[in-house]
Ligand SMILES: [Zn+2]
Protein backbone atom coordinates (compact mmCIF):
# COMPACT_ATOMS: atom_id res chain seq x y z
CA UNK A 378 0.00 0.00 0.00
CA UNK A 379 2.81 2.37 0.87
CA UNK A 380 4.44 1.84 -2.51
CA UNK A 381 1.14 2.43 -4.27
CA UNK A 382 0.41 5.55 -2.21
CA UNK A 383 3.79 6.93 -3.19
CA UNK A 384 3.16 6.03 -6.80
CA UNK A 385 -0.10 7.94 -6.76
CA UNK A 386 1.27 10.95 -4.88
CA UNK A 387 -0.86 10.64 -1.80
CA UNK A 388 -0.33 12.95 1.13
CA UNK A 389 3.21 12.53 2.43
CA UNK A 390 2.15 12.73 6.09
CA UNK A 391 -0.27 9.90 5.51
CA UNK A 392 2.44 7.82 3.85
CA UNK A 393 4.80 8.52 6.71
CA UNK A 394 2.27 7.43 9.31
CA UNK A 395 1.77 4.15 7.44
CA UNK A 396 5.53 3.64 7.35
CA UNK A 397 5.71 4.28 11.10
CA UNK A 398 2.99 1.69 11.67
CA UNK A 399 4.90 -0.85 9.57
CA UNK A 400 8.07 -0.18 11.53
CA UNK A 401 6.25 -0.67 14.82
CA UNK A 402 4.68 -3.93 13.68
CA UNK A 403 7.95 -5.22 12.27
CA UNK A 404 9.51 -4.94 15.69
CA UNK A 405 7.22 -7.87 16.37
CA UNK A 406 6.33 -7.11 19.98
CA UNK A 407 2.70 -6.51 19.13
CA UNK A 408 2.38 -9.24 16.57
CA UNK A 409 -0.34 -11.07 18.49
CA UNK A 410 -2.60 -8.05 18.51
CA UNK A 411 -2.79 -7.62 14.74
CA UNK A 412 -5.84 -9.74 14.04
CA UNK A 413 -7.58 -9.37 17.39
CA UNK A 414 -9.49 -6.12 17.33
CA UNK A 415 -9.26 -2.59 16.03
CA UNK A 416 -9.49 -1.24 19.56
CA UNK A 417 -6.46 -3.22 20.70
CA UNK A 418 -4.47 -2.19 17.67
CA UNK A 419 -5.21 1.43 18.45
CA UNK A 420 -3.67 1.04 21.88
CA UNK A 421 -0.27 0.61 20.28
CA UNK A 422 1.45 3.96 20.37
CA UNK A 423 1.93 5.26 16.84
CA UNK A 424 -1.08 3.50 15.33
CA UNK A 425 -4.17 5.64 14.81
CA UNK A 426 -7.75 4.62 14.19
CA UNK A 427 -7.76 4.64 10.39
CA UNK A 428 -4.52 2.66 10.11
CA UNK A 429 -5.78 0.23 12.75
CA UNK A 430 -8.84 -0.38 10.59
CA UNK A 431 -6.70 -1.02 7.54
CA UNK A 432 -4.37 -3.44 9.38
CA UNK A 433 -7.32 -5.29 10.86
CA UNK A 434 -9.02 -5.65 7.47
CA UNK A 435 -5.80 -6.74 5.73
CA UNK A 436 -5.20 -9.39 8.36
CA UNK A 437 -8.74 -10.72 8.55
CA UNK A 438 -10.14 -10.17 5.07
CA UNK A 439 -6.99 -9.95 2.99
CA UNK A 440 -7.84 -6.49 1.70
CA UNK A 441 -9.28 -3.08 2.49
CA UNK A 442 -11.26 -0.63 0.36
CA UNK A 443 -8.39 1.86 0.27
CA UNK A 444 -6.07 -0.84 -1.07
CA UNK A 445 -8.74 -1.79 -3.59
CA UNK A 446 -8.97 1.80 -4.79
CA UNK A 447 -5.21 2.06 -5.18
CA UNK A 448 -5.09 -1.17 -7.14
CA UNK A 449 -7.94 -0.07 -9.35
CA UNK A 450 -6.04 2.91 -10.71
CA UNK A 451 -2.80 0.96 -11.21
CA UNK A 452 -2.14 -1.15 -14.32
CA UNK A 453 -1.50 -4.75 -13.18
CA UNK A 454 1.88 -4.86 -14.88
CA UNK A 455 3.05 -1.89 -12.81
CA UNK A 456 2.81 -4.06 -9.69
CA UNK A 457 5.44 -6.32 -11.20
CA UNK A 458 7.59 -3.35 -12.17
CA UNK A 459 7.41 -2.17 -8.56
CA UNK A 460 8.95 -5.48 -7.50
CA UNK A 461 12.02 -5.05 -9.68
CA UNK A 462 15.08 -4.69 -7.49
CA UNK A 463 16.36 -1.12 -7.37
CA UNK A 464 13.15 0.50 -8.59
CA UNK A 465 11.27 2.56 -6.03
CA UNK A 466 7.84 4.12 -6.61
CA UNK A 467 9.37 7.44 -7.71
CA UNK A 468 11.30 5.81 -10.53
CA UNK A 469 8.38 3.58 -11.50
CA UNK A 470 6.22 6.66 -11.77
CA UNK A 471 8.59 8.21 -14.28
CA UNK A 472 8.70 4.99 -16.28
CA UNK A 473 4.94 4.76 -16.30
CA UNK A 474 3.78 8.32 -16.77
CA UNK A 475 6.58 9.73 -18.87
CA UNK A 476 7.53 6.69 -20.90
CA UNK A 477 4.27 4.75 -20.93
CA UNK A 478 5.84 1.58 -19.48
CA UNK A 479 3.23 -0.62 -17.80
CA UNK A 480 4.88 -4.05 -17.66
CA UNK A 481 8.25 -5.67 -17.05
CA UNK A 482 8.21 -6.76 -20.69
CA UNK A 483 7.97 -3.15 -21.89
CA UNK A 484 10.55 -2.15 -19.32
CA UNK A 485 13.06 -4.65 -20.69
CA UNK A 486 12.49 -3.45 -24.25
CA UNK A 487 12.95 0.17 -23.22
CA UNK A 488 16.18 -0.76 -21.41
CA UNK A 489 17.50 -2.69 -24.37
CA UNK A 490 16.84 0.22 -26.72
CA UNK A 491 18.64 2.56 -24.32
CA UNK A 492 15.55 4.70 -23.60
CA UNK A 493 15.61 4.17 -19.86
CA UNK A 494 19.17 5.47 -19.47
CA UNK A 495 18.06 8.77 -20.96
CA UNK A 496 15.19 9.29 -18.53
CA UNK A 497 15.62 11.75 -15.72
CA UNK A 498 17.33 10.20 -12.70
CA UNK A 499 18.25 6.90 -14.39
CA UNK A 500 21.50 6.72 -16.38
CA UNK A 501 23.43 3.83 -17.94
CA UNK A 502 24.29 2.16 -14.66
CA UNK A 503 20.70 1.99 -13.44
CA UNK A 504 19.58 0.74 -16.83
CA UNK A 505 22.16 -2.04 -16.72
CA UNK A 506 21.16 -3.11 -13.22
CA UNK A 507 17.48 -3.18 -14.24
CA UNK A 508 18.36 -5.50 -17.13
CA UNK A 509 20.24 -7.76 -14.76
CA UNK A 510 17.45 -7.78 -12.20
CA UNK A 511 14.91 -8.66 -14.91
CA UNK A 512 17.10 -11.45 -16.28
CA UNK A 513 17.57 -12.88 -12.79
CA UNK A 514 13.84 -12.73 -12.20
CA UNK A 515 13.02 -14.40 -15.51
CA UNK A 516 15.48 -17.22 -14.94
CA UNK A 517 13.83 -17.90 -11.59
CA UNK A 518 10.16 -17.90 -12.47
CA UNK A 519 8.53 -21.22 -11.74
CA UNK A 520 11.29 -22.09 -9.27
CA UNK A 521 10.66 -22.54 -5.58
CA UNK A 522 12.58 -22.95 -2.39
CA UNK A 523 12.33 -26.54 -1.17
CA UNK A 524 11.23 -25.26 2.23
CA UNK A 525 8.43 -23.16 0.77
CA UNK A 526 6.71 -26.00 -1.08
CA UNK A 527 7.49 -28.90 1.22
CA UNK A 528 4.20 -28.79 3.16
CA UNK A 529 1.98 -28.55 0.08
CA UNK A 530 3.85 -31.38 -1.59
CA UNK A 531 3.57 -33.64 1.45
CA UNK A 532 -0.13 -32.83 1.80
CA UNK A 533 -0.69 -33.77 -1.81
CA UNK A 534 1.05 -37.11 -1.42
CA UNK A 535 -1.03 -37.89 1.63
CA UNK A 536 -4.17 -37.16 -0.36
CA UNK A 537 -3.08 -39.28 -3.33
CA UNK A 538 -2.09 -42.17 -1.06
CA UNK A 539 -5.71 -42.54 -0.02
CA UNK A 540 -7.04 -42.79 -3.58
CA UNK A 541 -8.40 -46.10 -4.73
CA UNK A 542 -5.94 -48.13 -6.77
CA UNK A 543 -2.79 -46.38 -5.57
CA UNK A 544 -0.24 -48.92 -4.42
CA UNK A 545 3.21 -47.64 -3.57
CA UNK A 546 3.91 -43.96 -4.02
CA UNK A 547 7.17 -42.09 -3.62
CA UNK A 548 9.01 -38.97 -4.60
CA UNK A 549 11.47 -39.08 -7.45
CA UNK A 550 13.43 -36.36 -9.23
CA UNK A 551 14.92 -33.27 -7.65
CA UNK A 552 12.49 -33.17 -4.74
CA UNK A 553 13.58 -36.67 -3.71
CA UNK A 554 17.19 -35.50 -3.94
CA UNK A 555 16.30 -32.60 -1.59
CA UNK A 556 17.48 -29.94 -3.98
CA UNK A 557 17.42 -26.51 -2.33
CA UNK A 558 15.45 -25.12 -5.30
CA UNK A 559 12.82 -27.14 -7.11
CA UNK A 560 11.14 -26.58 -10.43
CA UNK A 561 9.23 -29.83 -11.01
CA UNK A 562 7.77 -32.11 -8.38
CA UNK A 563 7.84 -35.72 -9.55
CA UNK A 564 5.95 -38.65 -8.08
CA UNK A 565 6.06 -42.32 -8.92
CA UNK A 566 2.97 -44.43 -8.37
CA UNK A 567 2.60 -48.18 -8.65
CA UNK A 568 -0.89 -48.91 -9.90
CA UNK A 569 -2.41 -51.90 -11.62
CA UNK A 570 -5.20 -49.75 -13.02
CA UNK A 571 -3.72 -46.37 -13.83
CA UNK A 572 -6.78 -45.18 -15.74
CA UNK A 573 -8.71 -45.45 -12.51
CA UNK A 574 -6.05 -43.50 -10.61
CA UNK A 575 -5.84 -40.78 -13.26
CA UNK A 576 -9.58 -40.41 -13.05
CA UNK A 577 -9.59 -40.07 -9.30
CA UNK A 578 -6.75 -37.52 -9.47
CA UNK A 579 -9.26 -35.24 -11.21
CA UNK A 580 -11.12 -34.76 -7.96
CA UNK A 581 -8.11 -33.23 -6.22
CA UNK A 582 -8.52 -29.48 -6.21
CA UNK A 583 -4.92 -28.72 -5.35
CA UNK A 584 -3.70 -29.81 -8.77
CA UNK A 585 -4.58 -29.18 -12.42
CA UNK A 586 -3.91 -31.60 -15.22
CA UNK A 587 -2.49 -30.30 -18.47
CA UNK A 588 -4.36 -32.62 -20.81
CA UNK A 589 -2.30 -31.79 -23.88
CA UNK A 590 0.99 -32.68 -22.24
CA UNK A 591 -0.27 -35.75 -20.42
CA UNK A 592 -0.39 -39.33 -21.66
CA UNK A 593 -1.81 -42.58 -20.28
CA UNK A 594 1.61 -43.22 -18.74
CA UNK A 595 2.35 -39.78 -17.45
CA UNK A 596 0.22 -37.19 -15.68
CA UNK A 597 1.52 -33.70 -16.33
CA UNK A 598 0.19 -30.53 -14.83
CA UNK A 599 0.77 -28.16 -11.98
CA UNK A 600 -0.29 -27.12 -8.53
CA UNK A 601 -3.36 -24.89 -8.57
CA UNK A 602 -2.25 -22.36 -6.01
CA UNK A 603 1.38 -21.86 -7.04
CA UNK A 604 3.31 -21.81 -10.31
CA UNK A 605 4.95 -25.19 -9.76
CA UNK A 606 4.98 -28.11 -12.17
CA UNK A 607 3.93 -31.60 -11.20
CA UNK A 608 4.64 -34.84 -13.04
CA UNK A 609 3.24 -38.19 -11.93
CA UNK A 610 4.81 -41.31 -13.41
CA UNK A 611 3.04 -44.64 -13.35
CA UNK A 612 4.52 -48.07 -13.11
CA UNK A 613 3.67 -51.55 -11.91
CA UNK A 614 4.47 -53.00 -8.56
CA UNK A 615 7.14 -55.35 -9.90
CA UNK A 616 9.01 -52.48 -11.58
CA UNK A 617 8.64 -49.97 -8.78
CA UNK A 618 12.16 -50.11 -7.29
CA UNK A 619 13.91 -50.07 -10.67
CA UNK A 620 11.80 -47.15 -11.87
CA UNK A 621 12.34 -45.29 -8.65
CA UNK A 622 16.11 -45.65 -8.82
CA UNK A 623 16.13 -44.53 -12.45
CA UNK A 624 14.03 -41.49 -11.72
CA UNK A 625 15.76 -40.27 -8.57
CA UNK A 626 19.41 -40.35 -9.61
CA UNK A 627 20.81 -37.54 -11.71
CA UNK A 628 22.17 -38.61 -15.08
CA UNK A 629 25.72 -38.41 -13.78
CA UNK A 630 24.76 -40.76 -10.96
CA UNK A 631 23.11 -43.27 -13.26
CA UNK A 632 25.98 -43.55 -15.72
CA UNK A 633 28.82 -43.57 -13.22
CA UNK A 634 31.02 -46.66 -13.82
CA UNK A 635 30.78 -47.96 -10.29
CA UNK A 636 32.01 -51.55 -10.66
CA UNK A 637 33.95 -53.05 -13.57
CA UNK A 638 32.37 -50.45 -15.81
CA UNK A 639 28.90 -51.41 -14.70
CA UNK A 640 26.61 -48.49 -14.00
CA UNK A 641 23.44 -48.26 -11.99
CA UNK A 642 21.59 -47.74 -15.27
CA UNK A 643 23.14 -50.85 -16.82
CA UNK A 644 22.34 -53.19 -13.95
CA UNK A 645 18.79 -51.83 -13.78
CA UNK A 646 18.30 -52.63 -17.45
CA UNK A 647 19.22 -56.27 -16.84
CA UNK A 648 17.52 -57.19 -13.64
CA UNK A 649 14.62 -56.26 -11.41
CA UNK A 650 15.35 -55.49 -7.76
CA UNK A 651 12.99 -55.58 -4.83
CA UNK A 652 14.92 -53.09 -2.72
CA UNK A 653 17.31 -50.19 -3.25
CA UNK A 654 19.82 -51.95 -1.01
CA UNK A 655 19.86 -54.95 -3.32
CA UNK A 656 20.51 -52.81 -6.38
CA UNK A 657 23.47 -51.01 -4.83
CA UNK A 658 24.64 -54.32 -3.42
CA UNK A 659 24.93 -55.57 -6.99
CA UNK A 660 27.50 -52.82 -7.51
CA UNK A 661 29.28 -53.86 -4.34
CA UNK A 662 28.14 -50.73 -2.52
CA UNK A 663 25.99 -49.76 0.45
CA UNK A 664 22.75 -47.97 -0.37
CA UNK A 665 23.44 -44.38 -1.35
CA UNK A 666 20.98 -41.92 0.23
CA UNK A 667 18.75 -40.07 -2.26
CA UNK A 668 20.21 -36.66 -1.54
CA UNK A 669 23.70 -37.80 -2.54
CA UNK A 670 22.70 -39.14 -5.95
CA UNK A 671 24.14 -36.27 -7.94
CA UNK A 672 27.11 -38.02 -9.57
CA UNK A 673 29.36 -35.81 -7.51
CA UNK A 674 31.33 -37.72 -4.89
CA UNK A 675 28.84 -40.33 -3.66
CA UNK A 676 30.55 -43.36 -5.23
CA UNK A 677 33.79 -42.43 -3.53
CA UNK A 678 31.81 -42.00 -0.29
CA UNK A 679 30.11 -45.38 -0.77
CA UNK A 680 33.27 -47.27 -1.70
CA UNK A 681 34.85 -45.98 1.52
CA UNK A 682 32.03 -47.65 3.42
CA UNK A 683 29.48 -44.84 3.42
CA UNK A 684 30.08 -42.91 6.62
CA UNK A 685 26.83 -42.02 8.35
CA UNK A 686 25.58 -38.58 7.40
CA UNK A 687 24.57 -35.90 9.88
CA UNK A 688 21.08 -36.09 11.34
CA UNK A 689 19.10 -33.40 13.09
CA UNK A 690 19.30 -35.33 16.36
CA UNK A 691 23.09 -35.13 16.26
CA UNK A 692 22.98 -31.38 16.85
CA UNK A 693 23.62 -30.49 20.48
CA UNK A 694 23.42 -26.75 20.38
CA UNK A 695 22.38 -23.78 18.25
CA UNK A 696 24.92 -21.13 17.32
CA UNK A 697 24.31 -17.82 15.50
CA UNK A 698 21.06 -16.40 16.81
CA UNK A 699 19.69 -12.92 17.34
CA UNK A 700 17.66 -11.45 20.18
CA UNK A 701 15.87 -8.18 20.83
CA UNK A 702 19.26 -6.70 21.67
CA UNK A 703 19.62 -6.26 17.89
CA UNK A 704 16.99 -7.14 15.28
CA UNK A 705 15.52 -10.30 16.79
CA UNK A 706 11.88 -10.70 17.73
CA UNK A 707 12.33 -12.49 21.06
CA UNK A 708 14.31 -11.63 24.14
CA UNK A 709 17.54 -13.29 25.19
CA UNK A 710 15.65 -15.14 27.91
CA UNK A 711 12.96 -16.35 25.53
CA UNK A 712 15.54 -17.49 22.99
CA UNK A 713 17.45 -19.35 25.70
CA UNK A 714 14.49 -20.95 27.43
CA UNK A 715 13.03 -22.12 24.15
CA UNK A 716 16.35 -23.55 23.04
CA UNK A 717 16.66 -25.41 26.32
CA UNK A 718 13.09 -26.70 26.13
CA UNK A 719 13.86 -28.22 22.73
CA UNK A 720 16.50 -30.33 24.43
CA UNK A 721 19.64 -28.54 23.30
CA UNK A 722 22.61 -28.16 25.63
CA UNK A 723 23.67 -24.68 24.64
CA UNK A 724 22.80 -21.54 22.71
CA UNK A 725 25.16 -19.15 20.97
CA UNK A 726 23.84 -15.61 20.89
CA UNK A 727 25.35 -13.48 18.17
CA UNK A 728 23.50 -10.24 17.72
CA UNK A 729 24.60 -7.72 15.13
CA UNK A 730 27.70 -5.64 15.74
CA UNK A 731 27.78 -1.86 16.05
CA UNK A 732 28.27 -0.98 12.37
CA UNK A 733 25.04 -2.74 11.44
CA UNK A 734 22.98 0.20 12.64
CA UNK A 735 20.09 -0.72 10.31
CA UNK A 736 19.75 -3.94 12.33
CA UNK A 737 20.18 -2.41 15.76
CA UNK A 738 23.84 -3.38 16.05
CA UNK A 739 25.20 -3.34 19.62
CA UNK A 740 27.43 -0.56 20.83
CA UNK A 741 30.05 -1.50 23.40
CA UNK A 742 27.86 -0.64 26.36
CA UNK A 743 25.08 -2.83 25.07
CA UNK A 744 27.52 -5.68 24.55
CA UNK A 745 28.52 -5.42 28.20
CA UNK A 746 24.92 -5.27 29.32
CA UNK A 747 24.07 -8.37 27.30
CA UNK A 748 27.05 -10.24 28.69
CA UNK A 749 25.98 -9.44 32.25
CA UNK A 750 22.50 -10.71 31.46
CA UNK A 751 23.99 -13.89 30.00
CA UNK A 752 25.98 -14.46 33.20
CA UNK A 753 22.80 -14.17 35.25
CA UNK A 754 20.78 -16.43 32.97
CA UNK A 755 23.54 -19.01 32.94
CA UNK A 756 23.35 -19.29 36.72
CA UNK A 757 19.63 -19.83 36.49
CA UNK A 758 19.51 -22.20 33.51
CA UNK A 759 22.57 -24.37 34.29
CA UNK A 760 23.65 -26.89 33.14
CA UNK A 761 22.28 -25.28 29.96
CA UNK A 762 24.69 -22.60 28.79
CA UNK A 763 24.47 -19.46 26.69
CA UNK A 764 27.70 -18.59 24.91
CA UNK A 765 28.54 -14.94 24.46
CA UNK A 766 28.95 -14.23 20.81
CA UNK A 767 28.49 -11.55 18.21
CA UNK A 768 27.88 -11.53 14.49
CA UNK A 769 30.61 -9.10 13.65
CA UNK A 770 30.31 -7.21 10.42
CA UNK A 771 33.35 -7.69 8.25
CA UNK A 772 34.11 -4.08 7.39
CA UNK A 773 35.08 -3.10 3.85
CA UNK A 774 38.77 -3.44 4.69
CA UNK A 775 38.21 -6.90 6.16
CA UNK A 776 38.60 -5.92 9.80
CA UNK A 777 36.16 -6.83 12.56
CA UNK A 778 33.83 -4.38 14.20
CA UNK A 779 35.17 -3.76 17.76
CA UNK A 780 38.46 -2.93 19.44
CA UNK A 781 40.53 -5.88 20.58
CA UNK A 782 39.48 -5.86 24.25
CA UNK A 783 35.81 -6.12 23.27
CA UNK A 784 36.50 -8.87 20.74
CA UNK A 785 38.32 -10.73 23.50
CA UNK A 786 35.22 -10.64 25.72
CA UNK A 787 33.25 -13.01 23.46
CA UNK A 788 33.26 -16.80 23.61
CA UNK A 789 32.90 -16.99 19.85
CA UNK A 790 32.53 -14.68 16.88
CA UNK A 791 30.61 -15.20 13.66
CA UNK A 792 32.16 -12.92 11.05
CA UNK A 793 29.86 -11.94 8.18
CA UNK A 794 29.62 -9.43 5.37
CA UNK A 795 26.43 -7.36 5.34
CA UNK A 796 27.34 -4.16 3.54
CA UNK A 797 29.00 -3.02 0.34
CA UNK A 798 27.99 -6.24 -1.37
CA UNK A 799 28.87 -5.27 -4.91
CA UNK A 800 32.46 -6.38 -5.06
CA UNK A 801 34.40 -8.22 -7.69
CA UNK A 802 35.79 -11.65 -6.93
CA UNK A 803 39.23 -10.39 -6.04
CA UNK A 804 38.02 -7.80 -3.56
CA UNK A 805 35.42 -10.05 -1.99
CA UNK A 806 37.94 -12.84 -1.53
CA UNK A 807 40.55 -10.51 -0.04
CA UNK A 808 37.99 -9.04 2.34
CA UNK A 809 36.95 -12.49 3.56
CA UNK A 810 40.56 -13.67 3.82
CA UNK A 811 41.44 -10.85 6.14
CA UNK A 812 38.53 -11.74 8.40
CA UNK A 813 39.48 -15.42 8.37
CA UNK A 814 43.04 -14.54 9.34
CA UNK A 815 41.75 -12.49 12.27
CA UNK A 816 42.39 -14.69 15.32
CA UNK A 817 39.02 -13.70 16.81
CA UNK A 818 36.98 -15.21 13.99
CA UNK A 819 35.46 -18.52 15.10
CA UNK A 820 32.94 -19.05 12.31
CA UNK A 821 32.70 -17.53 8.86
CA UNK A 822 29.02 -16.53 8.47
CA UNK A 823 27.01 -16.95 5.21
CA UNK A 824 30.13 -16.83 3.01
CA UNK A 825 28.61 -15.41 -0.20
CA UNK A 826 25.67 -13.37 1.11
CA UNK A 827 23.38 -14.92 -1.48
CA UNK A 828 19.61 -14.97 -1.17
CA UNK A 829 18.33 -17.84 -3.26
CA UNK A 830 16.00 -16.75 -6.08
CA UNK A 831 16.39 -13.15 -4.94
CA UNK A 832 19.97 -12.08 -5.06
CA UNK A 833 23.13 -13.66 -6.27
CA UNK A 834 25.95 -13.69 -3.77
CA UNK A 835 29.10 -11.72 -4.27
CA UNK A 836 31.59 -13.81 -6.23
CA UNK A 837 34.24 -15.48 -4.07
CA UNK A 838 37.05 -17.89 -4.74
CA UNK A 839 35.65 -20.77 -2.72
CA UNK A 840 38.82 -22.83 -2.77
CA UNK A 841 40.98 -20.00 -1.46
CA UNK A 842 38.46 -19.21 1.26
CA UNK A 843 38.05 -22.82 2.36
CA UNK A 844 41.81 -23.44 2.33
CA UNK A 845 42.33 -20.36 4.51
CA UNK A 846 39.69 -21.58 6.95
CA UNK A 847 41.61 -24.85 7.17
CA UNK A 848 44.88 -23.03 7.85
CA UNK A 849 43.41 -20.72 10.48
CA UNK A 850 41.10 -23.26 12.05
CA UNK A 851 37.94 -21.31 11.28
CA UNK A 852 34.65 -23.16 10.92
CA UNK A 853 32.33 -22.30 8.05
CA UNK A 854 28.66 -21.76 8.55
CA UNK A 855 25.97 -23.54 6.64
CA UNK A 856 23.41 -20.82 7.16
CA UNK A 857 20.23 -22.88 7.47
CA UNK A 858 17.80 -20.13 6.58
CA UNK A 859 16.08 -21.57 3.47
CA UNK A 860 16.80 -18.34 1.60
CA UNK A 861 20.51 -18.65 2.20
CA UNK A 862 21.78 -22.24 2.58
CA UNK A 863 25.21 -20.68 2.30
CA UNK A 864 27.91 -22.30 2.25
CA UNK A 865 26.48 -23.98 -0.83
CA UNK A 866 26.36 -27.78 -0.44
CA UNK A 867 28.42 -28.17 -3.60
CA UNK A 868 31.40 -26.90 -1.58
CA UNK A 869 30.77 -28.83 1.61
CA UNK A 870 32.58 -31.92 0.38
CA UNK A 871 35.67 -29.92 -0.50
CA UNK A 872 35.63 -28.21 2.90
CA UNK A 873 35.39 -31.58 4.64
CA UNK A 874 38.33 -32.89 2.69
CA UNK A 875 40.39 -29.92 3.85
CA UNK A 876 39.41 -30.72 7.42
CA UNK A 877 37.22 -27.65 7.85
CA UNK A 878 34.38 -28.00 10.32
CA UNK A 879 30.92 -26.81 9.32
CA UNK A 880 28.41 -25.22 11.68
CA UNK A 881 24.71 -25.63 10.94
CA UNK A 882 23.32 -22.26 12.04
CA UNK A 883 19.69 -21.17 11.80
CA UNK A 884 20.53 -17.45 12.06
CA UNK A 885 17.29 -17.36 14.03
CA UNK A 886 15.72 -13.94 14.51
CA UNK A 887 12.86 -15.49 16.52
CA UNK A 888 12.28 -18.69 18.46
CA UNK A 889 10.55 -20.30 15.49
CA UNK A 890 13.73 -19.77 13.51
CA UNK A 891 15.37 -22.74 15.22
CA UNK A 892 13.24 -25.02 13.03
CA UNK A 893 15.27 -23.96 10.00
CA UNK A 894 18.16 -26.12 11.24
CA UNK A 895 16.42 -28.92 9.41
CA UNK A 896 17.17 -27.32 6.02
CA UNK A 897 20.78 -26.81 6.97
CA UNK A 898 21.02 -30.49 7.82
CA UNK A 899 19.44 -31.44 4.48
CA UNK A 900 21.96 -29.50 2.41
CA UNK A 901 24.81 -30.50 4.71
CA UNK A 902 23.92 -34.13 4.00
CA UNK A 903 23.91 -33.36 0.28
CA UNK A 904 27.49 -32.29 0.73
CA UNK A 905 28.37 -35.40 2.74
CA UNK A 906 28.42 -33.72 6.15
CA UNK A 907 28.92 -36.02 9.13
CA UNK A 908 28.31 -35.49 12.80
CA UNK A 909 32.06 -35.58 13.53
CA UNK A 910 32.68 -32.62 11.22
CA UNK A 911 29.81 -30.49 12.51
CA UNK A 912 30.77 -27.86 15.04
CA UNK A 913 27.42 -27.76 16.80
CA UNK A 914 27.21 -31.54 17.02
CA UNK A 915 29.77 -31.19 19.80
CA UNK A 916 28.35 -31.55 23.27
CA UNK A 917 28.61 -28.71 25.77
CA UNK A 918 31.90 -29.85 27.26
CA UNK A 919 33.52 -30.36 23.87
CA UNK A 920 32.46 -27.02 22.47
CA UNK A 921 33.51 -25.22 25.66
CA UNK A 922 36.99 -26.64 25.16
CA UNK A 923 36.90 -25.81 21.47
CA UNK A 924 36.08 -22.16 22.16
CA UNK A 925 38.75 -22.03 24.87
CA UNK A 926 41.36 -23.30 22.45
CA UNK A 927 40.25 -20.76 19.87
CA UNK A 928 40.62 -17.98 22.40
CA UNK A 929 44.11 -19.15 23.29
CA UNK A 930 44.92 -18.79 19.59
CA UNK A 931 44.02 -15.11 19.70
CA UNK A 932 46.21 -14.48 22.74
CA UNK A 933 49.34 -15.67 20.97
ZN1 LIG B 1 24.23 -12.18 8.84
Ligand SMILES: [Zn+2]
Nearest residue numbers: 697699768884
Ligand atom coordinates in the same frame (compact mmCIF):
# COMPACT_ATOMS: atom_id res chain seq x y z
ZN1 LIG C 1 22.73 -13.30 11.63
